[in-house]
Structure formats: C-alpha cells, structure tokens
Amino acid sequence: MQKVLLIEADVAAGEDMLTAAAGLGLETYVATHEELYERYRPELRTKVTGTAFTDFAAPEKALDDLETFCRARGIDGIVAVWEFLSPLATRLAARLGLPGHLPERADHCRNKRLMAEAFAAHGVPAPRTVSAADPQGLAQRIEESGWDYPLVVKPAENAASIGVSVVRSAQELPDAARLAQHQTHKYPHGIALDTTLLAQEYVDGDEFSVETVLFGGAVHHLVITEKFTTAGTSRAELGHTVPAELAPNVRASVYAATGRALAALGLRDGLAHTEVKVDGHGHPKVIEVGARPPGDHIMRLVHDALGIDVARAYLQTTLGRRPDVTPRREAAAAIRFITAPRAGTLRGVGALPQGEHVVATSVTKAPGDEVGDPQDNMGRIGHVMLRADSAAEVNKAAVEAMGSLTVELANER
CATH class of the missing domain: 3.40.50.20 (Rossmann fold)
Incomplete structure (x- = not known):
C-alpha cells in the first residue's frame, strides 16, 4: 500500500x-x-x-x-x-x-515579488510590477516607472485577496500600504510573511482561473473558471463558474499564457491554479499562480461539471502515476458566496434558495457572530452551489438564487 x-x-x-x-x-x-x-x-x-x-x-x-x-x-x-x-x-x-516541482524555484510559486521577476525574465504576459519596503519607496518606484493610476497594491506574501487594493491616486498609497502590511504572520502556524509592498499595473477586464494538472512536466489544462469579484477598491471573490464561456481563440490564448507561466516557475508534477485577467481585446495577463489545489470548492465544481476528480489526479501525480484527467460529462457548476453588506453583528440569513439547480447551501456564521464586509475572502458567511447543463444556465440560476436570500444585521430595522 x-x-x-x-x-x-x-x-x-x-x-x-x-x-x-x-x-x-x-x-x-x-x-x-x-x-x-x-x-x-x-x-x-x-x-x-x-x-x-x-x-x-x-x-x-x-x-x-x-x-x-x-x-x-x-x-x-x-x-x-x-x-x-x-x-x-x-x-x-x-x-x-x-515527484514534485523544481526546488530552486520553490519560493517563486508563493512570493509574488519573486513570481513577478520570473514572469518578466521568461516573457510571460503579466502586469509590470515594482516593489519596495515602505510606501515612500513604493511611491518613488511608481514615479520612476512613469505609470498612471489606477494601480494594484498588494503584499508579497498572502492569499484570499487579503491586503489587496485598487489605488486610484498617489494620495491613496499610504492607506493601501498599511492594509497590505497589516498581517505579518499567518495564522494558525505563525509563519512569517514577507511584507514587501508590490504595485502592479491595473488590468481592466474579466477575471478567470485555469485549473491544471502537471505530470512529468507535461501540462494538462482541465478547464477555465469564470470568477466574480467585488468592484471599488477591493477584489474579493464572490463566486466561480465552471466552465467559463470564452471564444475558442481567447481560450487558446489563456492556456498559452498559463503554460508559459508554469514553465517560468518550474512546475512539473502536481496542480496549478493560475489567475488570469483578459482585457476587452481578448488578451490575457497572468496575475499569479498557486502550486496547490484550488480553494473555494473549485475541485467540486470541476467534478460536477466535467466528471474529473482533481484531488485524485493530484495524488496520482505525486505518486508518479499518470493522472486520470478525462472528462466524463459536459455540464456546468457554480458557487456563489454569501456576504454581509457591511461589517456588523449577524442577525440571520433568510430565504436560502431551493430549486432544481441548487445542489447545496451552507451558512458558516451563527446569529450573534461578528461579520466583516466583503473586503477580502475572509468576509464570507456561507455559500450556494448550483449545477445546470450550461454556463449560461447556471449563471442565470445563480443570479436568481442570490437575489432571493437575505442577510440581516442586528442593528438593522
């Protein structure tokens, strides 16, 4: 065994x-x-x-x-x-x-400063990035680069959109830097984080992720996931749909850009979760890559939509076995996250959706719990999962489902 x-x-x-x-x-x-x-x-x-x-x-x-x-x-x-x-x-x-990835590039898959350097060195289509230890230094690097606002400011090491801001003027940089550097260690293990500040060119467009299995350096792209995020200054993820509906030439461009990013990071055996933005002309920019399973129940969405067991395929690659990545059906699946309209004390979540397309609902907060606003992915209080025959159908069902539920805070009348 x-x-x-x-x-x-x-x-x-x-x-x-x-x-x-x-x-x-x-x-x-x-x-x-x-x-x-x-x-x-x-x-x-x-x-x-x-x-x-x-x-x-x-x-x-x-x-x-x-x-x-x-x-x-x-x-x-x-x-x-x-x-x-x-x-x-x-x-x-x-x-x-x-089996595993190239150890000399291990940190490049987690540290976004090193990742950006690898992307630039290998010609990966990605936003240009500058870094500094403090907001004054970051402002200077931005000025030297001659960039226009808006820009994205983020920490070198974190996840779940924590510390990420869209900054629209130099006057907003100090607040964005404080947010990015607020978390210095990662709970619950106390892992020290690199608090270097990053500023990246803002890419205006739709957001996606690519779910990939790698085996012996061979790349098997499973699917492109459509992502739904907040607007304004934050980019918290509000939901995902598998598969994304994209024109064939755009899909091919996204896969090509992703493949270049994975090669730049030395990924060989395992999983990759690559976040990509596509502008109005269909041109992709790779935002970042995670050398790990996708979160947010995306593995279940891939299974519900395509019949591929991503976790099983990952285990097979780590054992040196050829992964089973053959699709067994053509359907669509989605998840939408329940969030509060603002920070406060939760009174309750009402009218959870039901119907033929709803396959699961979950509320993770109880009445009386303090909840945050949807500034990052930690502000979620539950989710709804759905399935249908096509992406268009499941997205329509998701809009209807989220429109039916209510989130009440204790100080609301």
Missing part, C-alpha cells in the same frame, strides 16, 4: 484530498502542529492514518523533521494542501527524490 503525506489538511481542500486518498486505497499521513490537530474535525481525523508534528514557523527545522518522518515511514508522495506550505512541500519532495 502506497503512502502519502498531506502538508496541513485542515484547510478547504483538505477533506477532498483525504477522501480521494481513501478512494485510491492509500495510507494517508498529515503534517501539522500537535495543538492544531486536536482541533481537526472528526470527519478529517477518521481518514488519517498517522501524523507528523512539526513547527512550520521554523521552516528549516520543519523540513528536517518531515524528511526524517518520511524516510522512517516510507512515504511515497508529498502533497501540498495549504498554499503557504507549498515551498516546503517542493523542497521535501526533492530531498526524498519524489
């Missing part, structure tokens, strides 16, 4: 990965912190064969600890489940001689 190590399974994709591992008949171990494992949900713990406890806040020690564990247990595959630990997973796989 083959054995895999999942590096932090207590995240959105964790249950999918554990379920897929059980379906493949694998012995599944998880690397985490001992105190955090005590808080794992029962449905996760029942699928775990054993645990490797370490301190991810000390990355070199964690690498040594996990190498010792893997050699003692005879681990056959290393799986990065939480994106903040994808560089650790890459280095660990390389040390063990197991």
